[in-house]
Amino acid sequence: MDKFNTLTGIAAPMPLVNIDTDMIIPKQFLKTIKRSGLGANLFDEMRFDRKGNEIPDFVLNKPQYRDTEILVAGENFGCGSSREHAPWAIKDFGIRCVIAPSYADIFYNNCFKNGILPIALPQEQVDVLMKDAEKGANARMTVDLDAQTITTSDGEIFTFDVDPFKKHCLMNGLDDIGLTMEKAGAIDTYEAHASQARPWV
Template identity: 50%
Template sequence: MEAFKTLTSTVAPLDRTNVDTDQIIPKQFLKRIERTGYGDFLFFDWRQTPEGKPVAEFVLNDPRYHDAKILVAGKNFGCGSSREHAAWALSDFGFRVVIAPTFADIFFSNAGKNGIVLVRLSEGEVETLLRNAETIPGYKLTVSLQDQTVTDDRGFKASFEVDPFRKYCLLEGLDDIGLTLRHAAELDKYETQHDHATWLQAK
């Protein structure tokens, strides 16, 4: 998992509330066995018509936001089913940060384990960021996980809370496997002792 310290990026505004995981990654793509390649299907039903034509007015089809790594959305982002594929799709598409007033609990956990920083700001602050991203060409934010701040070059500044353990894992780039491997030496020692004890008992 890629470590996260500070990111400055264009902002993509998704002015919708209650964005659920089936909208983030529709169920027909859950049969894939890989953890990569889901970015092509992010918001699939919103990005194209039933005939397969791009929806020009959808934010991710707007060339102004093609390099955005920060997504700003309405409250209750990531609600619905507990599919980890939603976090995979956002990450694979290139998003490192999602800012919203509230997030669904299971999605919040899945996103953190996949290197995505979720930032809770007030509805008023999120509304300001949405309007700025929609109206200011090339609008960018800087998100500092170390300082727990969101800033722009126009005077906006907001602070956010983050669980200390989650912050540590994101700063160090540690997912569940990475955390386990940090104790590889102790695990190897335990396994060696366990195997030796089993051998002695079998004699």
């Protein structure tokens, strides 16, 4: 998993509430177990018409937001079914951070396991960041996970809370498998002792 330390990038405004996982990645794209390739279908039903043509008014189709790395959204982001394909699609598109007033719990936890930083802030602070994101590609935000700060294009700074363990994992690029592999030495020692004690197993 990619490490997350400091990110400076384009932020896209998406002031919708209750963006569910089916909106993030529609059900017809859940056939794969690969984490790559899903970015092409992120927000598919909002990005494309029935003929597969881009809908120009959708924010991620606008030229200034095609390289978006930060998404500023409304409350209850990631609600709906618990599909892990949703953070896979977000990450594959190139978005590494989502900022919203609140999240669905399962989606929130899945983000950390997939290299995405979900930040929850009070609505009034999200409103300020939303307006900053509306400035387009010339207005870049900086998210510093170590300092737990967001800096707007105008230099205004907001602080955010994050669970220390989740922060450690994200900063060190550790998913569940990575955490297990950190204990590889202890696991090998245990297995060697177990093999000697119970050679018949």
